[in-house]
Amino acid sequence: MRKAIKIIREYFSLLRIQTGATTATAPLLGGLVMGQRDAFHLTVLFIIGLLYHIYGFVLNEYSDIEVDKKSIDLKDKPLVSGNISKNKALFIVIISIVFGYALIVFFYMSIYPISFFTLALILGGLYDLYGKRLAGMDFVLAGGFFFICILGASTVSTDFNVLIYILCLLFFFQIAFNNAAEGGLKDVDHDGMANAKTLAQSLGVIVKDGVLRITKSFAAFAYGLRLIFLGLIVFLGSKPELDIWSYRHGIQMTVIVILIGIIFLVLTKFLISMKFDRSRLMRLFSIHEMASYFILILVLSPLFELQFTIFLLILPAIWYMASNIALYGTLIEPRV
16 A cells, blocks of 8 residues: 555656646636636646646656756656656656647637647647757747647637736746746756756856855846736736726735735845755745735636635645645645
8 A cells, every 4th residue: 555655656746746736727717717617618628737737747857857867856756766767757748648639629629729739738848858958948838838828718719808818928927937047046056067058057047065156147037037927917907807906906906915025025035145955945936936826816806706716726725735745745845
């Protein structure tokens, strides 16, 4: 029994299951903003997003195995340790693609969602294969998330409104930040040893004598991405369909302002030179990403009923924390 549980944990760790629900909200929110309210179809969109998540992360683990071997912190990862073979990882990648297409073809027989899913797969795959070889590939991956968001919308209608484009751009800039800024920092120690080419490396971020040294150019880059994200949030909230900045949405507006303050506080904490502590960085990143997601849902909340807004707020958070506890014995510190 213990052996079976250990194997299941290894596979869930390989799938990066803890952030699966967050990824799956991209097509889900795309459908919701376009007016989809049928629970069954929303579930299908969630599963498609989850399959895209599995495809992307497993292929990423497969592609980065030699780089990850350079880090002592990552020696227990399923592929690095050899507990799961590379062939089995590739099989999971193929299965996730096949099932993703099968769901789209069966439930939404249209060239649009099929094409958007294909574009998302291509862009995500390019990042996985070349993300450590070419600096700036984070924006290619971000493009994949833009299209997986548009996919959700296209299952309802292709008459896209402004809200959809802003929403998908928010996913674009969030993922670009997650990978280029956060991912670049957490991996900078072994990326340097493996001669990986990332934006963090290109902008001069290094670990020297155990100290994570942040350059002004990297800090400006990270702050710039956050300011673009928050600018889009303000613009989205000002649209007549939402009007989140009006007095009648005072509670949401107050919480959003507090969360923005938390974002900049946490951002400042991990953009200062300090002792390289991967665990501390992962905790800060978790708080930062949850705050960003909560802001997005609160801005969109006028479109949804209260119960559904609460569901969207708590599902990824509970999923994330419960998965971390089950896989790593921590609340907000995944060992990735």
